Amino acid sequence: MKVSVDRSVCYGSAECAHRVPAVFAFEDGYGVVRPGRAESGDRPEVQEAAEKCPSQAIRLTAGTA
Ligand code: SF4
Numbered sequence: 358m359k360v361s362v363d364r365s366v367c368y369g370s371a372e373c374a375h376r377v378p379a380v381f382a383f384e385d386g387y388g389v390v391r392p393g394r395a396e397s398g399d400r401p402e403v404q405e406a407a408e409k410c411p412s413q414a415i416r417l418t419a420g421t422a
Pocket residue numbers: 362366367368369370371372373374387388409410411412413414415
């Protein structure tokens with residue numbers, strides 16, 4: 358599964374970057390998926406980060422990049 362952040366929804370809590378720093382970073386006031394980590398959507402900690410994102414901005418989608 359792919360993981361991405363919908364910047365139009367993210368309100369910049371930075372929780373994703375704190376929770377899974379290997380996959381998410383905090384840049385310019387938004388959560389971002391680190392380069393090369395878009396294929397991390399199957400990782401349980403990434404799925405947990407998506408569930409706990411307060412704005413539901415983390416998208417998990419089927420398929421590859
Ligand atoms: S946890 Fe959600 S709202 Fe917070 S920075 Fe990450 S994507 Fe944005």
